Amino acid sequence: MEPDKSIALRPRFYKELVQPIEEILSRCEKLKKEVQPNYSIKTSGNHIWLYIGEQNKKFYSPHLHLELEHRENNHTHVRGLFGPNQTLWTLFMFLHFIIAGIFLIFSMIAYSNWSLKLPYKNDLLIMSLMVVVWGLLYLIGRSNRHHSVPQMKELEELMNKILT
Structure with a gap:
C-alpha cells in the first residue's frame, strides 16, 4: 500500500x-x-x-x-x-466546520447586499479567504500524512x- x-x-x-x-x-x-x-x-x-x-x-x-x-x-x-491522532483529527474537523460556517454566513450576507444594491466586495473577499484557508488546511493534512508514512x-x- x-x-x-x-x-x-x-x-x-x-x-x-x-x-x-x-x-x-x-x-x-x-x-x-x-x-x-x-x-x-x-x-x-x-x-x-x-x-x-x-x-x-x-x-x-x-x-x-x-x-x-x-x-x-x-x-x-x-x-x-x-x-x-484523534485529537488532531477532531481539531481539523472543527476548523473545517468553522470555515464552512463563516463561508456560508458571508455568502448569505453578500447575496443580501447584492440584492439590496449595497457594496459586497468585502464579503466576497472573506469568502475567498475561507476557500484559501480550507485549501491550507488540506495541505497541512497532506503534510502531516506525508510525515507519518514511515x-x-x-x-x-x-x-x-x-x-x-
Missing part, C-alpha cells in the same frame, strides 16, 4: 484471510505483550487498534484500525483504516505480524 500517493487523508484497505477471527485475535493478544513499549494494541470485540508507543509518538502519529468480519469457511475479511509502514508491519 502506498498511502502517500492517494488523495484521501485517511487511507483504507481490505484483505481476505483464510483464518478464523479467533486465531487472529489470539495472535494479537500474544503480540500485545511483546511490543509493549514501542506500540500499543487495543482490542474490543472484532476490532483491533494499533498505536505508536508513547516514546515515539509525534502529534501527527497515525493509528491503524482493523475491523474483522466473519466469512463462510472460516475466512475473515479485514477492513483497515489509517487515521491521524510510522504507517511500521504499523502495517505490526499488522502483518498479527494477520499472518
